[in-house]
Amino acid sequence: MQDACADIVDAVFAISCRSLPVDHAYALSRAIQAELPWFAQEPHAGLHTIHGAASGSGWLRPEGEGALLQLSRRAKLALRLPRRRLDDAAVMIGCTLQVANQPLRVDSLSVRPLSRITTLFSRSVLLAETNDDAADDETAFLAAATRELGALGIDAARMLCGRVTPVATPARTHQTRSLMLAGLAPEHSLALQQQGLGAERKLGCGLFIPHKDIADLRSRLD
16 A cells, blocks of 8 residues: 555535535636645545535435535535645635635634545546446446456455446546445555545545445445
């Protein structure tokens, strides 16, 4: 495992924001880079996109062009960063970001360490070796994920991919998939959270979070 990744944490900001576009990854990333110019070039930095409250047994993505996520007061903005970047990131406290014309005020900062839980989930994975057609093919996607995990020295006892989710940028629209991994060794769980999987970490892709309930994960993936 890479020593450079050994001290990665989540910087979690309380925020005040009423709503954001469903696909806000690019706009949020650009707004963050306007306040943190180093973010784009930091190799171990990533962005967790913001999600609305759960509905029923899992998070439901609003549909339709221009659809907005309605955010609760508990919504957070989280950046995955090397611990040495925490003070640099703290300069955002008190700032109001403009995210696709939606104001997002950044409030207090807390630090969340990575977990040794052995079931992990990512809402959006963009595998470097797949194209958009492969993303639509579950078998091809899982085979590519297995190869990329193997290149990192990581083995998962169980993998399950979910729906295709577009992540739009001015240059192109990426087709990503959600991915659950279970039965990881604790050291592999940490390594995957530290390193991520696939491409476009600054757009929220390939970042994994721990999850305790596999049954609930299945509902989120579907």
